[in-house]
Amino acid sequence: MSRSDEKAGGLRAVARDAVRQRLADVAMDLFAEHGFETVTVEQIAERAGVSARTVHRYFPAKEDMxxxxxxxxxxxxxxxxxxxxxxxxxxxxxxxxxxxxxxxxxxxxxxxxxxxxxxxxxxxxxxxxxxxxxxxxxxxxxxxxxxxxxxxxxxxxxxxxxxxxxxxxxxxxxxxxxxxxxxxxxxxxxxxxxxxx
Known part of the structure; x- marks a missing residue:
């Protein structure tokens, strides 16, 4: 693996972590406003500006957030x-x-x-x-x-x-x-x- 491949992999990991944290933050804000049980993955996705599929890619279950x-x-x-x-x-x-x-x-x-x-x-x-x-x-x-x-x-x-x-x-x-x-x-x-x- 070249040094540039390692850097790209590192940047991808940073980007993944940032998206994961952003989704978790959006979810926590919604949970605080409306309660855990009533908030849907679709609502989290909409507030974060991504698809529900993207949310599931990072968090297979709502509890994971x-x-x-x-x-x-x-x-x-x-x-x-x-x-x-x-x-x-x-x-x-x-x-x-x-x-x-x-x-x-x-x-x-x-x-x-x-x-x-x-x-x-x-x-x-x-x-x-x-x-x-x-x-x-x-x-x-x-x-x-x-x-x-x-x-x-x-x-x-x-x-x-x-x-x-x-x-x-x-x-x-x-x-x-x-x-x-x-x-x-x-x-x-x-x-x-x-x-x-």
Whole structure:
């Protein structure tokens, strides 16, 4: 592959990501205005100025417009966890990995809050979020297990990761409806406070 082919491939990927983000943004705005269940793919396509077929090319299901962007964050959390000191307590390392994720920018807080509200109130999105939760657990549990001493490390690691994922999820739901609009990282610290004493 020539250097120009590599550059063209890189530009195509950037363009694809930009279109994907634009469609997700349009969808989130419509979901915020009208609710997830009532918005159609055709309405999203019309607002974005593309065909419904184009929307389906980027997002096979409407739920992917909310969850799809979140699923990709699992790799970032895994890498952030791997970067933590191996002798650090597992829950502290997991909390730090989630905090690194929410501090990574840029964020559109209005759309992020809408996404979290939708995740907690829409049955089909809750189901997809459970799937995302399982994918993240598969990425994180082996790392935690390698860092534990003693017996039954797979079970203990699974409990620690699942507990941390629940704490992270609950902190994000609380953040979406927090009337004082505290930073996400502060609510993660609160959610983990009693776990890491």
């Amino acid at each position: 909310v969850i799809g962007m979140l699923e990709a964050n699992g790799g970032f959390v895994r890498d952030a966890l791997l970067a933590r000191p191996v002798d650090e307590p597992a829950l502290l390392s997991l909390r730090a990995a989630y905090t690194a994720l929410v501090r990574r920018g840029p964020h559109d807080e209005s759309r992020d809050r809408t996404a979290m509200r939708l995740l907690s109130s829409t049955p089909s999105l809750r189901a997809r979020n459970v799937e995302k939760h399982l994918v993240w657990a598969e990425l994180l549990t082996p790392i935690v297990a390698e860092r534990l001493d003693g017996d039954d490390t797979p079970l203990r690691a699974s409990v620690l990761v699942e507990t941390s994922l629940t704490a992270f999820q609950q902190s994000m739901i609380a953040w979406a409806d927090d009337p004082t609009e505290r930073p996400m990282a502060e609510l993660i610290d609160i959610a983990f406070r009693d776990l890491v004493r």
